[in-house]
Amino acid sequence: MGTFSVIFQQFINGLTIGGVYAMVAVGLTLVFGILRQMNWAHGELYMLAGYALVITYTMMNVPYYVAVILTVLMVAFVGLLYEWLVFRPVRGKPFVNAIVCSLGVSIFVWNIVLALFGGTPYKLATPLTGKIMRLGLFSISGQRLMTLVVGVMIIGAVYYWIQKTRAGRAMRAVEQDGEAARLMGVNINRIAEVTFAIGGGLAGLAGALVGPIFVIEPRVGAWAVGKAFAVVVMGGMGSVMGSIFAGFTLGVIESLAIGFLATQYRDLIAYLMIIVILWIRPQGLFGRIAQKGA
């Protein structure tokens, strides 16, 4: 393999995992941007997706692609439950309340899964497992290629939907000024439901696509929310475009750091980059400085 081909392969590796970061992070940033609430239990949605896939695909023998859709719907519904049971009651209360509540939810969900499924990991094989595509300069497994392509398409669709549709416009109105939006007749609770369902659906999709690449275990929620939080801060709290861009960037930087330095420097390089970005742009790459003379 030539050097260029290795760099290219590492770039592709980074894009794939970066797509996962982006899918998880978009939900987190939407909730923060629109509802000004921090969802510490967001990683658990990603983790639950793996187990939803175990239930539908392995236990109920539903075809994989149908199982992915069912998983997305199930996790989106859990997102709705988050809104109804956890976040709505503390909306308008101090910022910390939602953090503490969602931290509790995270611990709760984690332990439920541990009690039901145990601590040992699950491994799934999909119709694409073991299929490797060689595309000139690089090779990629079928499952990863699908993750990348479907991830980019769905993220694009969500972004378009927020920018161009009436409901998306209402979401952005709430983001810019919740009070004014309410006065204009926007139903905040409805917007919150849509926001949580989209965030849950995206995390569910990420979990359903990469679950079969990795293993499914209760610990991954903490990993997912940690990465997603870094991405959200780097991209600008509340900025969807920022999370998408930062997610892919983090994935690629990590992959190159491993490829050209060593695994132990991965987090060092990645977080150094985040610190430098925040130093130059404290609001994050795409973040707006809090307006109105704050």
Next chain:
Amino acid sequence: MLRKKLLPAWLILVLLVAVGVGVAGCTPAAEAPPEEEEEEAPEAPEAAGEVLMGLIGPLSGSIAYYGQLMREGARLAVQEINQAGGVNIGGKPYSIKLIVEDDRALPADSVSAAEKLIHDNGVHMLVGSFTSTATLANLEVSKRANIVQITPVAVADAVCPASPWMFRNVPNQTMQTSFNANWVRDNLDIKKAGIIASDDDYGRGGADIWAKIMTEDGVEVLKPEFFQIGDTEFSSQLTKLRAQGVDTIFLVALITEGSQIVTQAQEIGMDVQFIGLGGFASDRFLELAGEAAEGMVHVSYWEPDPNNPASMHYRDAFVEFSGLEAEMFGAAAYDAVYILKTAMETVGEPPSQDLAYQEKLREAMLDIEFTGAQGPMHFNEDGQAQIGLYLVRVEGGKRVILGRWDP
């Protein structure tokens, strides 16, 4: 207005992230509360007294499965001993009562578990724990209280020399790694090797020792890649090692990360020989890694070996008793209980926490010549077992014994 309101919240958020990262680092942040299980062992007929034996292991958290295997191995030994008339102490039968505590593989929990067992339950001896880090912490408790302790796992070299009361009935890390490296050097034709290891004492120690032996023999060994426990994505490491042209990868990991490394190597069509140190000797690993594990060579403390009838008995009895797979962690815990029994019978006095009794028990342990499910062993002056080890290869979804090394 927004910014003013959000500022204190931001500070709290940053704090929480720090805490969250810390918590995630030690994995089981919030498991079920450490539970205590008092095992009422079936009473031996007219037992003259009771031996109180404490066991500490990770029964919840991410490595709970190993803790379970360890506990079931010990429980099986206790049941066998009690049903066969107990421990024969000065001609009188004593039954064993096993008291189990969960340490979730956390050093702090392991220390409180040892405190509780020794000071509240008054155990006469301790078995455990599983991880080296937890054991290095809890052995300070048995050291202060002068209580004999034996670990069936915790392989870090530092464990046994750390306390005169500490014993270990499996090979330590240096013994395991040098056996592994020497065998590989003598039997495989390796030109260039890479190392992927967990970023902890275990992974770093294993990587160092192995690289040193291989390098002495002229094999080119690349700088190790140290991953964090919980990492899931290894494509970049594998892409790099492939580009550097390695023919062999030495792996120091447990099954979760290990299975993902070998499957991802297969996924990118990489053709390398995997050599493993660590907990791969489990059927769970074979299930998780599937075909990707084929050909992998790794060490194991215990295998069903027709040359050792005790190992065959253990396999059948353990599967029937627990319904779990018979493997090395359970076997080592099973042997540990029998070693304590043998030492108590040698002392021949009613067990107690008194220094005089514990001194005698310790002497008896140091003099012991024991053959169990893992084969023959004795302890050196540090309490480190001089015991053999298997090397196995995965063939057709099973572990096949390649050889055994005896010290």
